[in-house]
Amino acid sequence: MAYKKIATExxxxxxxxxxxxxxxxxxxxxxxxxxxxxxxxxxxxxGGWGAQVRDQVVDLGEVxxxxxxxxxxxxxxxxxxxxxxxxxxxxxGSALAVQANDVLxxxxxxxxxxxxxxxxxxxxxxxxxxxxxxxAKGLGLKGVMVNSxxxxxxxxxxxYRPILEAAEALDLxxxxxxxxxxxxxxxxxxxxxxxxxLWGFQTETAVHALRLIVTGVFDAFPRLRVVLGHLGEGVPxxxxxxxxxxxxxxxxxxxxxxxxxxxxSEYFLENFWLSSSGHNWDPAVRFVEEVVxxxxxxxxxxxxxxxxxxxxxxxxxxAVKNPEKFYxxxxxxLFDLA
Ligand code: MN
Numbered sequence: 001m002a003y004k005k006i007a008t009e010x011x012x013x014x015x016x017x018x019x020x021x022x023x024x025x026x027x028x029x030x031x032x033x034x035x036x037x038x039x040x041x042x043x044x045x046x047g048g049w050g051a052q053v054r055d056q057v058v059d060l061g062e063v064x065x066x067x068x069x070x071x072x073x074x075x076x077x078x079x080x081x082x083x084x085x086x087x088x089x090x091x092x093g094s095a096l097a098v099q100a101n102d103v104l105x106x107x108x109x110x111x112x113x114x115x116x117x118x119x120x121x122x123x124x125x126x127x128x129x130x131x132x133x134x135x136a137k138g139l140g141l142k143g144v145m146v147n148s149x150x151x152x153x154x155x156x157x158x159x160y161r162p163i164l165e166a167a168e169a170l171d172l173x174x175x176x177x178x179x180x181x182x183x184x185x186x187x188x189x190x191x192x193x194x195x196x197x198l199w200g201f202q203t204e205t206a207v208h209a210l211r212l213i214v215t216g217v218f219d220a221f222p223r224l225r226v227v228l229g230h231l232g233e234g235v236p237x238x239x240x241x242x243x244x245x246x247x248x249x250x251x252x253x254x255x256x257x258x259x260x261x262x263x264x265s266e267y268f269l270e271n272f273w274l275s276s277s278g279h280n281w282d283p284a285v286r287f288v289e290e291v292v293x294x295x296x297x298x299x300x301x302x303x304x305x306x307x308x309x310x311x312x313x314x315x316x317x318x319a320v321k322n323p324e325k326f327y328x329x330x331x332x333x334l335f336d337l338a
Pocket of ligand 1: 009011177229277302
């Protein structure tokens with residue numbers, strides 16, 4: 001094959017983080033929704049899919065490499081898994097992020113041809129998070145992972161500016177990944193168990209991305225690069241309608257938070273990169289590639305939540321315009337991989 005296969009949204013957790021989630025859930029996870037429902041079946045599983053995910057997510061060695069080899073994945077871009085450290089108090093979250101970054105950087109040093117990593121931060125301590133981004137870059141990590149909302153708050157809020165400033169100044173792509181929605185958004189989805197990856201995750205993360213866009217974050221930070229998984233969390237499918245309704249709303253002047261000066265699609269097509277994590281479905285991938293162009297869409301598996309063999313096999317059947325870009329070049333360019 002003329003190109004390598006880089007999977008760009010692959011998850012890991014430290015055993016310490018797994019333990020901290022267990023304790024948080026036992027304590028009732030104040031201010032969080034759905035953690036017990038989503039994660040107990042993984043954290044406490046004694047067999048089946050849950051136990052497999054739990055064992056695979058903490059491994060940064062032979063188990064992971066074996067699955068990559070079997071599936072034909074040459075390299076993983078690895079990041080801290082949902083719900084990340086954002087569910088903890090600022091001090092606990094910041095400390096767990098530092099530890100996760102040290103562990104991940106060490107794994108990358110051991111397997112530089114197979115692993116690249118993104119840094120973890122605790123946005124609930126924005127200035128500390130910005131400093132950790134600088135340290136993570138120094139450790140060789142290639143971006144930063146934020147598992148969507150932080151206690152129901154989003155990165156367009158003024159208090160998070162240090163994080164956006166640091167991402168732009170350090171030239172670190174900011175990966176926005178789903179996690180269980182805040183309580184108010186969770187309730188009607190939870191009633192029918194539609195709050196997870198089947199539907200709710202993408203809804204909440206798409207809202208996060210659109211909040212950044214309409215509030216003018218990319219006017220303030222024009223070089224900020226944001227990555228969305230799951231084929232852009234549905235946003236590409238909506239772009240035309242979003243543009244028209246945004247233009248109409250702006251003209252009416254009824255929505256003071258709509259401060260972005262350009263059409264939402266312009267930011268989406270300039271500041272965003274997408275991965276195909278868990279969505280290597282032929283018509284959807286080709287549609288998204290048509291909308292965002294062949295330079296912004298990257299292959300991903302969503303290991304260990306999705307099956308590496310299944311996702312690579314599905315992806316292999318897709319007639320992407322330029323497989324070398326989809327599998328390798330776009331990831332190398334975005335994450336500055338050697
Ligand atoms: Mn994922």
